[in-house]
Every structure is written in structure tokens, then in C-alpha cells.
Amino acid sequence: MSHVLIIAEHDGSQLNSATAKTINCAAGIDNTELHVLVLGSGCDAIAQQAAEIAGVAKVLVADRNENAVPLAAVLAPQIAEIAAAYDYVFGPSTTFGKDLMPAVAALLDVEQVSDIMEVTGPRSFKRPVYAGNAILNAEVAEGTKVVATVRTASYKAGPTGNSAHIEAISSTAALPSHTRYVELQSEAAERPDLQTAKLVISGGRGVGSKENFDIVYKLADKLGAGVGASRAAVDAGYVSNDMQVGQTGKIIAPDLYMAFGISGAIQHLTGIKDAGTIVAINNDPEAAIFEIADIGLVGDLFEIIPELEQKL
Amino acid sequence: MKTIMVCLKRVVDYNVRIRVKPDGSGVVTDGVKMSINPFDEIALEEALRIKERGEAEDVVVVSIGPADIQQQLRTGLAMGADRAVLIECNEDISSLTAAKVLLKCAEKEAPDLIVLGKQAIDDDCNQTGQMLATLWGRPQATFASKLELSGNVAKVTREVDAGLEVIEVDLPAVITTDLRLNEPRYVKLPDIMKAKKKQLESVAIADFGVELSSKVTAGNWETPASRAKGIMVNDVDALLAALKEKDLV
Ligand SMILES: Cc1cc2nc3c(=O)[nH]c(=O)nc-3n(C[C@H](O)[C@H](O)[C@H](O)COP(=O)(O)OP(=O)(O)OC[C@H]3O[C@@H](n4cnc5c(N)ncnc54)[C@H](O)[C@@H]3O)c2cc1C
Ligand SMILES: Nc1ncnc2c1ncn2[C@@H]1O[C@H](COP(=O)(O)O)[C@@H](O)[C@H]1O
Numbered sequence: 001m002s003h004v005l006i007i008a009e010h011d012g013s014q015l016n017s018a019t020a021k022t023i024n025c026a027a028g029i030d031n032t033e034l035h036v037l038v039l040g041s042g043c044d045a046i047a048q049q050a051a052e053i054a055g056v057a058k059v060l061v062a063d064r065n066e067n068a069v070p071l072a073a074v075l076a077p078q079i080a081e082i083a084a085a086y087d088y089v090f091g092p093s094t095t096f097g098k099d100l101m102p103a104v105a106a107l108l109d110v111e112q113v114s115d116i117m118e119v120t121g122p123r124s125f126k127r128p129v130y131a132g133n134a135i136l137n138a139e140v141a142e143g144t145k146v147v148a149t150v151r152t153a154s155y156k157a158g159p160t161g162n163s164a165h166i167e168a169i170s171s172t173a174a175l176p177s178h179t180r181y182v183e184l185q186s187e188a189a190e191r192p193d194l195q196t197a198k199l200v201i202s203g204g205r206g207v208g209s210k211e212n213f214d215i216v217y218k219l220a221d222k223l224g225a226g227v228g229a230s231r232a233a234v235d236a237g238y239v240s241n242d243m244q245v246g247q248t249g250k251i252i253a254p255d256l257y258m259a260f261g262i263s264g265a266i267q268h269l270t271g272i273k274d275a276g277t278i279v280a281i282n283n284d285p286e287a288a289i290f291e292i293a294d295i296g297l298v299g300d301l302f303e304i305i306p307e308l309e310q311k312l
Numbered sequence: 313m314k315t316i317m318v319c320l321k322r323v324v325d326y327n328v329r330i331r332v333k334p335d336g337s338g339v340v341t342d343g344v345k346m347s348i349n350p351f352d353e354i355a356l357e358e359a360l361r362i363k364e365r366g367e368a369e370d371v372v373v374v375s376i377g378p379a380d381i382q383q384q385l386r387t388g389l390a391m392g393a394d395r396a397v398l399i400e401c402n403e404d405i406s407s408l409t410a411a412k413v414l415l416k417c418a419e420k421e422a423p424d425l426i427v428l429g430k431q432a433i434d435d436d437c438n439q440t441g442q443m444l445a446t447l448w449g450r451p452q453a454t455f456a457s458k459l460e461l462s463g464n465v466a467k468v469t470r471e472v473d474a475g476l477e478v479i480e481v482d483l484p485a486v487i488t489t490d491l492r493l494n495e496p497r498y499v500k501l502p503d504i505m506k507a508k509k510k511q512l513e514s515v516a517i518a519d520f521g522v523e524l525s526s527k528v529t530a531g532n533w534e535t536p537a538s539r540a541k542g543i544m545v546n547d548v549d550a551l552l553a554a555l556k557e558k559d560l561v
Pocket of ligand 2: 320321322351375377407410427428432433436437439440441
């Protein structure tokens with residue numbers, strides 16, 4: 001029996017859905033016991049949510065003031081200490097996990113497997129490289145702790161209804177004071193979260209301006225969809241950075257992805273490869289996005305969006 | 313501050329269409345255009361701007377790889393770096409090994425700031441900066457889209473999933489760059505000439521005494537499954553009909 005430690009991601013009040021997806025990935029490794037580690041401050045409710053996820057045997061809670069905000073420099077030494085007793089340490093491949101897990105791996109003096117998309121054996125994992133244009137089979141040597149991040153778009157959250165044992169855990173690791181949290185600037189999230197939304201409507205440079213993006217929002221609201229964007233749209237200041245989809249933005253897997261005025265650069269397509277159905281609307285019939293779209297429509301987005309909205 | 317160290321990795325240019333070798337032993341790199349990792353160009357640009365504002369004296373670029381990376385280091389010098397260190401290594405190394413070697417470099421150079429890209433667009437690991445900071449026992453500020461220095465403190469705006477996170481770190485520190493930090497300058501011909509005279513020091517990786525072999529090995533490489541060919545529709549009504557048929561709207 002091997003033991004897996006899964007690092008929970010949360011915002012202080014809610015467990016992030018990436019955690020359940022990470023658990024689901026780890027559950028694919030044979031003959032393991034899964035423990036979830038929640039680091040936070042006053043985080044009983046989060047531990048409770050983690051305990052409900054099927055497959056979890058135990059939830060460990062490291063509750064201390066310093067853990068109120070997710071600073072890698074503060075969390076990593078605690079995780080590394082607790083991880084000593086585990087064979088696997090998994091975190092989500094979100095910005096939280098990407099920031100934190102390599103620091104944990106370095107403290108444990110092991111290499112990290114980034115972005116697991118498939119477990120093919122107890123020590124074999126598939127991961128995307130070159131912006132998803134190649135898939136690598138990574139093999140971790142016997143006797144080495146496996147530290148990894150999980151590509152959450154490759155996994156669904158498993159069922160709930162469990163009630164795993166919850167246990168407090170403390171660490172004696174010395175915590176640095178050289179890194180201080182100042183603030184999180186976040187746009188009011190009144191729309192479904194990009195990474196969990198079933199429907200996502202995205203706009204690119206073709207939308208043309210911040211003001212024009214209103215028609216994209218209107219359509220999204222009619223459908224109850226999340227809103228994404230290409231990097232070009234973010235760079236041009238039409239939308240905020242947290243809406244960027246792609247290699248360096250969010251990797252998403254909605255049931256339906258509709259791209260308006262997006263050309264289909266490789267770096268963008270990487271972020272939507274796992275979408276159920278991809279719809280592309282572009283006025284250039286040669287646009288690369290049509291090569292991967294399930295349904296394509298050549299036309300002017302400024303005519304098509306209002307018509308869609310009206311006919312829905 | 314005195315020195316800023318910038319890490320440059322040579323990668324297959326981001327415009328190249330990647331092909332996996334038929335025998336699954338890697339991707340085709342023969343005769344393929346190589347460039348500085350785009351995030352590392354941004355890292356260098358940021359260092360140069362800090363220097364040009366008079367807040368640093370010396371920008372050193374460091375790269376680990378085969379002798380050919382000289383070309384990318386020369387580009388870095390032409391952009392404005394003061395000197396370059398080429399750490400010659402002919403095998404693929406992991407991010408952890410790179411971090412250990414870069415740490416030795418940091419111990420020698422004693423920089424106030426080390427700037428790296430957030431990820432190399434070949435292995436897409438997104439690890440080296442975090443590992444380097446941890447091994448060095450110094451703060452990390454990853455995915456930076458804004459960097460402000462005042463005295464011994466850097467205030468860094470980070471691109472995170474929830475929006476923009478602001479943190480403060482004491483120097484020396486490790487920063488990794490996101491795309492929106494800046495737009496790198498173009499290299500001008502006279503600068504390329506001038507760069508030829510700048511110092512480029514070569515060292516063998518063996519001199520660092522870091523174990524190069526890896527516990528995570530690359531097995532077979534595959535081409536990702538491609539999506540099935542889609543359909544084109546002529547108007548909004550046909551689009552809606554197709555979506556309704558799939559029960560999506
Ligand atoms: C290292 C690196 C990482 C990157 N990471 C990402 C990433 O994570 N995500 C990302 O998106 N990009 C990323 N990029 C950028 C990427 O290469 C492209 O530049 C970007 O995706 C282009 O965005 P776009 O399609 O909106 O703009 P464009 O390529 O300019 O395309 C705009 C499209 O809109 C169409 N259009 C214009 N007007 C209309 C109209 N009225 N109606 C219908 N269609 C119209 C045009 O025909 C065109 O196809 C990255 C680049 C690099 C180098
Ligand atoms: N061989 C190398 N030489 C110099 N810098 C490197 C090397 N490998 C990684 N880096 C730096 O580390 C960053 C992240 O790389 P990675 O962890 O491989 O995604 C890169 O953007 C570079 O700045």
C-alpha cells in the first residue's frame with residue numbers, strides 16, 4: 001500500500017474544484033491510500049468539504065495564522081515535513097500548485113512531474129509538452145518520492161458523500177518572513193468560473209474593443225456561460241488577465257466552447273483541446289481555428305452574436 | 313542594487329510546428345529554428361529596464377546547454393546584457409538539475425535579483441525558478457506582470473487564476489516572468505556588432521559538481537490525438553440546429 005498526500009487548494013472559505021480533480025487523478029494509481037492536506041487558518045469548513053470527496057481516507061488540517069494566505073515560501077516547508085511519510089505528493093496544476101509544488105519538490109530533493117494528464121502505471125504518467133503538441137511518457141524511478149501536479153482539465157471531479165476522518169496536524173518547520181502577501185485584485189466574479197463552467201464563450205482580437213466585449217457578455221449571460229478570451233484580447237486591454245485561455249492562461253474543458261474572432265494560434269488551442277464541442281465564428285474562412293472546430297461558421301461576429309442571442 | 317542575473321534557455325522557436333519523431337524518441341529539432349525562450353526574453357528586458365533606470369549596475373545572462381547556445385547568449389548581449397556565462401552541457405537536464413547549477417552560479421555572482429521565465433516552452437515544466445529560490449533560501453515571486461523596486465524590497469504583481477495577486481519580497485529574490493510584464497526590444501544591427509566585444513565566459517557543467525542524471529526519465533513521445541474533422545454551417549439557424557442536436561443549448 002502506498003500513501004498519497006494531496007495538497008488542497010482553497011480561497012479561505014471554499015475548496016477549489018481543482019482539488020477533487022487532483023484526487024480523482026491520484027485515485028487512478030493502484031493500491032493507494034489518499035490523504036488530503038488542508039493548510040489554512042480557521043479552515044474547518046474546507047476540511048469538511050475535502051472529507052466528503054469519495055476516495056479520501058483522511059484529511060489533515062494544518063491550521064495556523066501564517067497559512068491564511070497561500071504563500072509558497074510559507075506552505076512548502078510544512079508540506080515537505082509532512083510529506084516525509086508519503087510516497088506521492090500531488091497538487092493541482094493551477095497557479096497555486098504551479099507556484100507551490102516545485103518548492104516542495106526542491107525541499108525534498110526530487111524532480112517534479114508537471115501536468116499529469118494520464119496515469120499509465122504506478123510510476124508512469126503522460127504529460128503534455130511543447131504546448132500540448134507532443135505527449136511525453138514520464139517514468140519515475142523506483143524508490144523516489146513522486147511529486148507532481150495534475151492537469152485538471154484532464155480529470156472530472158469524483159462523487160461526494162464520503163465522510164473521511166479529519167485530523168489536526170502541526171509542523172515544526174521554521175517559516176520565513178521574507179515574503180509578504182499584500183492583496184488580491186479580482187474582478188467581481190458574477191459569471192460562472194471559467195475552469196468549471198459547462199459553457200464558455202470567448203472573444204479574441206476580432207471583438208475590437210473593451211466596449212464591444214459587452215455583446216460577448218450579453219450572449220454569455222443568456223446562456224449562463226463563463227467568458228474567456230485570447231491573449232491578444234487581454235493584451236489589448238479588452239478584458240482582465242484571469243480570462244485568458246491557452247498555454248499560458250487557463251486550460252479548460254467545458255462541454256461547449258464558442259470562439260468569436262479568435263484566429264486559432266497553437267498557444268490558444270492548447271487551452272481548449274479537451275472541450276466537448278468547439279464552435280468557431282470568424283470572418284476569415286482560412287482561420288486556423290476552423291481546422292479544429294467541430295462546428296464552424298464564417299461570418300461577422302457583430303452580426304452573428306446579436307442574432308444568436310435573439311434566437312436562443 | 314549591483315547585479316541582476318537572467319536565465320536564458322534556448323528552445324525551439326514558438327512559431328515552429330512541432331513534430332514527434334516517428335520512432336517516438338523525441339521531437340524533430342534538426343534544422344529547426346531555435347530562439348531564446350519567449351519568457352526569458354521578457355526576463356532580460358525587465359532586467360535591462362531596471363538597469364536603465366539606474367537601479368542596477370550589471371546584467372549577466374546565464375544559459376545551460378550545448379555550445380550552440382552561444383548564439384542566444386550573443387542575442388542577449390546585443391539586447392543589452394553586460395556579460396554572459398555559457399554553461400556547456402550536451403545532455404538534457406531536469407529543472408531540478410538546472411536549478412542546482414544556477415544556484416552555484418548565484419552563489420558566485422551574488423545577484424540581488426534573479427529573473428527567469430515562468431516556463432520553458434519546450435518542456436513546459438514551470439519549475440526552475442521556484443526550485444532555485446527554494447534551494448537558495450530566498451523568496452520567489454512567480455508569474456510576474458509588474459515589478460516595482462524600492463530599496464531592499466520588490467513589490468510584485470502576480471498573474472494568478474483568481475486575478476492579480478500582489479506580494480512583497482525582500483531582496484535578494486527570484487522573479488519569474490509572465491507575458492504581460494513587458495514587451496522585449498528588438499535587437500539592432502550595431503548592437504550585434506557591439507555585442508561581439510562583450511565578455512562571454514564558458515564553463516563546463518562538470519565543474520559545478522552537480523549530479524546530472526535524473527530520477528524522472530522520458531519514455532516514449534507521442535503525437536497527441538487530433539480532434540475529428542468538424543462541419544461548416546452557413547448561418548445562425550444551422551448553427552443553432554447543430555447545437556440543439558447535441559443537446560448543448
Ligand atoms: C509563449 C507564448 C504563449 C502564448 N500563450 C497564449 C495563451 O495562453 N493564450 C492565447 O490565446 N494566446 C497565447 N499566445 C498568443 C498567440 O500566439 C496569439 O497571438 C493569440 O492567441 C492571438 O489572439 P487572437 O486570435 O484573438 O488574435 P488574432 O490572431 O489577431 O486573430 C483575430 C481573429 O479575429 C478575426 N476577426 C476579426 N474581425 C472579425 C469579425 N468582425 N468577425 C469575426 N471574426 C473577426 C480575424 O479573422 C482573426 O482570425 C502566446 C504566445 C506566445 C509566444
Ligand atoms: N538550461 C537552462 N539554461 C538557462 N535557464 C534555464 C534552463 N532551463 C530552465 N531555465 C530557466 O528556467 C525557466 C523555467 O524553465 P522550466 O522550469 O523548464 O519550465 C526558463 O524560462 C529559464 O529562464
